[in-house]
Amino acid sequence: MERRRLLHAGAGLVAASVVGPVLAPATALARTAEGTGAPGAPAPASGAAAAGTAGRCSGPAVSAYGIATYTAAIVGMTVLGGHAYVVARGQNPPLLGEIDLAAGRLTRTVRLTRGDGGWAATVSGGQVYVGTYPVPDLYRFDPASGAVTLLGTIGPSGGFVWCLTTAPDGTVYAGTYPRGEVWEYSPATGVLRNLGAAMPGEQYVRAIAADDHHVYAGTLPRGHIVAYDRATGAKGSITPAPYGGAACLLARGGRVVGGFGRSVVDLAPDGSDARVIPIPAAERLVDAITSTGDGTVYCVGRPTGTVYRRDGDALVPVAAPTPLDEHRALFPLPDGRLLGGAGSGRVWWLDPNGGGSTTLELIDTVMAGPDPVQSLTLGPGGAVHVGGHFSVTTHRPAQGTSRRIPVSGEPKQLRTAGDRVYAALYPSTEVVELDPDRGKVRSLGFIDNDQQRPTDMLYARAIDRFLIASAPPAGRLKGALTLADRARRRLTVYHDVITDQSVMSLALDDRLSPGIAYLAGDTWGGGSVTPARPSATVVAFDLCRRKVLWEVAPIEGYASLQHIEVLDGVLYGVYKRLAGTWFAMDLETRTVLRSGRLPSYGELTVHRGQVFASVFGGLVYRIGPDLDEARPVLTGLGDGWYNPPQLAWERRSSWHAWGVAGRELARLRLDPDCVSANRAGTTPPDEAVLESLLAN
Template sequence: MERRRLLNAGAGLTLAALAGQAAAAAPATAAAPTAGPGTTGTTGATAPSGTADTAARCSGPQITTYGIASYTAAIVGTAVLGNSAYVVARGQNPPLVGEIDLTTRKLTRSFRLTRGEGGWAATVSGGHLYIGTYPYPDLYRFDPATGAVTRIGTIGPTGGFVWCLTTAPDGTVYAGTYPRGEVWEYRPTTGVLRNLGQAMAGEQYVRGIAADDRYVYAGTLPRGHIVTYDRATGARQGTITPTPYGGASALLAHGGRVIASLGKSLVDLAPDGSDARVIPIPAAERLGDAMTVTSDGTLYLVGRPTGTVYRRDGDRLLPVATPASGDEHRALAPLPGRKLLGAVGSGRLWWLDLATGGSDIIELIDVGLSGPDPVQSVAHDGLVAEGTVHVGGHFSLTTHHPARGTSRRMRIPGEPKQMRVVDGRVYAAMYPSTEFLEIDPARGRIRSFGFVDHDQQRPKDLAYVPEHDLLLLATAPPAGYLKGALTLVDRRRRTLRVYQDVIPDQSVMSVAVDDRRGRRIAYLAGDTWGGGSVPPVRPSATVAAFDLRTRRVLWEHTPVEGNASLEHIEVLGGVLYGVYKRAAGHWFAMDLDTREILVTGQLPSYGELSVHFGQVFASVFGGSVYRLGPGLPEAQLVVSGLGDGWYNPPQLAWEKSTWHAWGVATRDLARLRLDPLCDMGDAALVRRPIEAILKSLLAN
């Protein structure tokens, strides 16, 4: 790791200039510079008259915390055993598992696994619960009778997922994994765990899995094959879907048939692939989240994004009810008495009476299964120091009033990957729906501007252009696709205009607006990996200049050859700064007129950039913030020791009138003093995160 140096005259912005900004501030107690964003303040600045001013502005803690930033009861894997539902919390470290009594609907007990962030997969066999975890792809067994938790083994590399589990009629447990797209077998009778190999070359996900007496079936993603293995020999038999129907999301074997939710279709076919019946999923849905078959042989499916439960009637899917609208579903299970149980990703369980159509729902956060949420995004109202801070969590927005010591949690439909505050409203770009929301936290109101769609899935960056009253949204496609998009959000008209593939065959990872007078250009950062799970077709990530008046790309340029993924960019004074994800932490500054690279360097990892008071900052995974410029020959550490409280690349939400920004320390909301004149962070606390874990955090 490179050595960190103190600020000096060679940094391009002298200590005297920075001190002069502080000295000119009106409220002396706040030590707030008067120079606005986008200005360097290097002309006519004078140093303070001694060290007392600097000492005053740098007094007190550099990091002040205000309690948990966001609470969650979000869940992933879910299974029913006897009269209990077992749910695995998401984002808790180590994973938290809750046991819910299906009669009393109370949390009866909870326990922790050994390591990881959660477990997408769960199944039952022989009176035991089996859980598959991430980003350490471990297989666990839980004995409800004794409370014993056993880690059976690890079935992939660090950063991997056990995406799905199923139980064969004889009790054998099968698992599907990412990123190697393998099928694994565990026989409880012998304790033997074996790898049956990759399902399909080029498919990184086994996203659905099912088994009958003779075969185990693996549903792949992104293309969507169903691959069979002979259970007796473990030999891979090949695909029974020569023409893929789309990525697998759910799979089951029942009554001598294999039934799969593949893309926008429900596919019912014989074990050898013959007699295929393809039923379109209703137009309102993008996929089927979960399926089950009740004791009378009826198939039920729950759709995303509406959350509607459908009943199969011949070759049709008929709507039954919507117990939890606008949410992801982790499981659908039959219960006695013609009832269904649904497990909702945001942290809810619902009961549906199929005879009457009535439903009940409980919030797991209310029954005691909650914990600190890895933060999705943060925004500050920018009106006053401290002020109001909005924190995006999993299906929630928490609005904090730090000066009052109060906060309010509001349910929203998805994960707000990016947020901006304009005129007191929070604008949020949502995953996985691509819905764009206008939120009024004070009144608890949400207004939808619609969906980006256009084969997009993950919002990556959001910028505001006051002159046009436009919000610019950068997005990436889902797994298996390369083409990202730039979306122009017209606040007044509440419309979305999508420019797909604006950087050919790349995701659009970030958007920055030229800060020079008269320029109406947005710069876009690309990622050749797209949504992942498909080979890139371009060798290096590029930057594209997009004219906001003509709505055309003016030019495209590769800043540094050989770097595949450009995570984030910002612009200051005609210089574009960027940090790469691949190779992680490699950063540069480029003159926008000549496209000459002015400087390159290396950070411990990647994250987001921001501009404040004529300075460029990088907040990166591993819990540190650096200053990159202007004019610095290498990055300079500003603060460290913030921990890993972020789900997405770390962000900073600046107060307009001070050197303070809001972020996260571990999983607490934190106010950070990032004044370059003050002592910098402790380089000994800087650590490089495990790249595989970073990748797993950003997986679908």
Template sequence: MRLVRSILVIASLLAAVPYPAAANAAGPATTSTAARPTTGAACTDPAYQTFGPASITGAIVGATTHNGFAYVVTRGLKPPILAEIDLATRRVVRQVPLPDGPLAGEPEGGWATTVSGGQIYVGTYPVPDLYRFDPATGTVTHIRSFGVNGGFVWSLTTAPDGTIYAGTYPDGKVWEYVPATGAVRNFGVLATGERYVRAVAADATNVYAGLLDKAKLVAINRTTGAVTTLATGTGGFATVGVGNGRVVATSGSTLYDVRPDGTDLRTVGLGELTSDMLLVEPDGTVYLSARPTGAVLRYRTGDPAPTPLGTPKEAEETRRLVVENNRLTGFSGSGGMWTMDPATGATEFTDLIAAGLTPGSERPQAIRLEGPDELWVAGHFSVTVRDLRTMRQRRIWVPGEPKAIVSRGDTMFAAMYPSGEILAIDRTSLTLRSLGYLGHGQQRPWDLEYDPISDKLLVATAPLGASLQGALSIVDPDTGAKQVYVNVIPDQSLMSLSLDVAKRIVYLGGDVRGGGGTPPVRTAASVAAFDLRTRTVRWQVTPVAGYQTFQDLKVQDGLLFGVYKRNASWFRMNLATRTITHSGPLPGYGELHVHNGTVFTATYFGGGNVYALGTTAKLVATGLGDEWYTNPQLAFEPGSWNAWALIGRDLARIRLDPACPTVTI
């Protein structure tokens, strides 16, 4: 009853918010209004106000079809919702929550779905659990867990005899589940150091797994467990399918087509595209969806290159491809469903919120206040802009996750994951313009600043996948021209940057783990001072031995403040001597902000806290919750000690005056 009630509460919160029938790249803005925040800076005034969900989403992860219906799983909601869609009417006809399992942590979505014996199976994250939904009764059953909180069931598939196979993270294993008996086993270590089994497919003899870190496509004999490597790619294998005696998979910008025994390996280039979803039909026809364009391609063994069929929605991600009634059906990550005639490319797109999917409150990516009255909150596939004078809201679609946002005049810029694209968003019309992609394997942007002297954007990035080399990118906000300085801190990715405008130095914070999946060759994260005039590193230091990952850096009046991620702590460094003068532990990590001459950090864990950093870390607020998706952030109002932030998943305005008593939520 509690879970059903949570859906009704979300629905009531959103009853007054209209949503577009179909969002496009320009993003028809949606609006709503709420009460104007009150002002007041005295310590005796109310310390905080909340204003409802900070970011609303109808995004989905897993999707599948069965017997004339589609089943999709929401992304980022607690609990996640399994929605049933009538494919004939294109309407949502039933929604059920996935209950919390017995282990620590709560599911927030399900990347993996499959059908066996007329039952719908869902694999969840960030607890790697398996659920079963019975369409006949509407009941949901928790089957088992494949690990602990922080794990994923990335992929599911069903063999011809009904046996289910799951690919998991972070153990990098393939698991077997037999619905008829409940028997479970796994096939052990598939490649030393592997964490992700990103894709699985099965036939009567083998289960095929795409490994992300080690870039291997393997076949596992379902009877003996023997593992055979079919191909080694240039990047991680993210898709795999089997049919008509061929195994087809994609790694980076290459399609691999091979027999199940590893013979007759063929490779086909995809140009500058990669594939996020793949379907192999029984006759051997292969359909692929492509990133970053959102195009759909068709391939058959022997083709020199795939044939473009059309683009259902520009720059969209695809979560599933199926063929229903001779038409190709796809499901879009932002919360859409489309059908395409493969012969003509004609497409019909349906927004799932407009079709009846109940949206809900998600964990935001970033927040920024422009002037006194314009607040931007970035979510998954969307950005919400609020006019704080009227509390009117406008919500637009964007192609992915804006990990960082910054402004220049009348334009907002967003650094996007997982594409590494830089977007320009007109602050008045909310129309989008692409500045292109960073390239060089740099698809995970972590920090973004604007340099008013050179009129350039500065981007700190990590690679996506098994590489240690991050980059500092310098981007022209008008033309999109880029200079990408890969491996600027040797053998480290970049988590943070902080610009000293007057001295023309940008300080960079590293991470020895890089994109993950490759053992570090350095033992501690470094700070580097990059000279924007000479485009060279002036110096590099390692502040704390053994601490591997920075979360953020901020320069202020000749001092450099830093927050570590994996060894949660802070420090203050004298830049003249490059020595740490003050430091201490923190309960978690988050971003640094300078306001009224004071350096603040908001942190994950410990219930959500805000500290003012100086010679000590002074607690100024506690109990905010741990509901950020990327990193806890603050957006301070000019001329006051008030900041916009989150309390739980609600937008909040909080007094953070270090002279006042600690704000306790």
């Protein structure tokens, strides 16, 4: 599955604080159910029934209001001569940008053939090589001619080329996910070959480096360094014990140095003479690493964004050119400065001696484009808040205005309380409060506790707390429930609240069971680890006594719940594994009343006594109450979501909700009596591609 091509490709430039022009409602996106033949769609109403619904079912089912969120976020970065080359993420197909390092400006861009981005980039023989996802292609770009060549595909759909490096003789090496392999490309012969998986059980080769004799693969989640003999292909781990997940790696001066877990590891090519340097307490990992001509090692920490210089067995802070940002790469320049690339779309130059820096904001350039949506919520006055990569955009459709507020991560979840917007960020787990009118952001704190990905968030009005569900990093199982006190800016974390499972979703039923929260689990945890339990479960959690009351597996053998909701004493859920399976469970007896299948998975909402499922593939269904089969309400919305699709409902008397059509913000009519569908029907998404997004 490829995401649809960029809407309005080449749309106007975007300022750092304000999104480009908001479009007038586009009725061209409206769809009706007549003549569609969509799976399960009822026949058009006739006679008296038609007359009763004709008024509210007239007009477009979908009204679009311009691009929901823009991005210039980057993933891959490399340097060739006087230029840097960066690859955008979230744009389909990916955009490769060339930056003149002397002038400090973007000079040209070129499109690759397919994919959503490219984490990996390197240079060899005056050519730029890029590895992409979610189809793991290897490309070559010739700066002289501007030609782009697809060299080959090195894994299944849903895979990543996570890293690239170049050996001294010009041979290019790649590390991949999910098969954890190392591949070799010879520019001299054009031969691409698979050198095999680095380590059984390790899905990621997340970092890679090469010298004259070996290529070194840094794995994740456990963190081995596996050395491949470049001549014979023989391989073996040179780590006496795993150091923690790999993030970056280099081979210089007869040493192999990299960021692994909470350490910088420095060892000889055979694994001997290992020196393990703890990173500063404020950091979780080292994002990028490099060394200068005199052998000085520099690295960048996450989450602070601080550049450190190695001094013996200590890391000494230098400066933070882009604080609280992820970093994709770090390079020494001939003039003594360091060049860095941040995930938000900032490229910076740093004087490591004086600490002064300059920054290029790619969001201000033609690298900016429509972004897959992370999250969405409706605020007072009809404001719609949209989470994108490193930003929250506040749209006011009635006024035709938008404002982009940078944040330090991906807002996986957005909610409102009063006139404020609250976001739970990945990968830092920071919870922030935004004042959308003033553009101000303040922190409520970090979930931490070995968590990485916020998965759901709701506001418990009775206790004035946000409840946040979260998952751990890859290689771990235990998720958490967090209660966020917005008044005191205090987070209380209940780690492993569902034993050996991520917490994927939350639901409240204040009317029938006041003070009880229901939590849904995922036995896969953060992925890349063997589950410890056979079935995903639901637990009831007492918010007053702060304890689990009971636990049940709605359907035995199903590994991952994606989302749950409660209506009138019945808990509704949709599974990610087996994808699209839904159920309705009586909370008193804890027995499943009904179940069925949707084309994919997503999120559930309750509105006006009905239960809706918005799922990947651009589909909205109704699954309750008292339905034996899911009934389509709206289809043909495209693939504009990065995370599972969400709905933000308007007032209680309305059948309208805000969502996404393609990559545009859209107002959707979801009246169950006004079924609307795209004439093309529905195409279930590629689950391997959806699964791969969790690795990103």
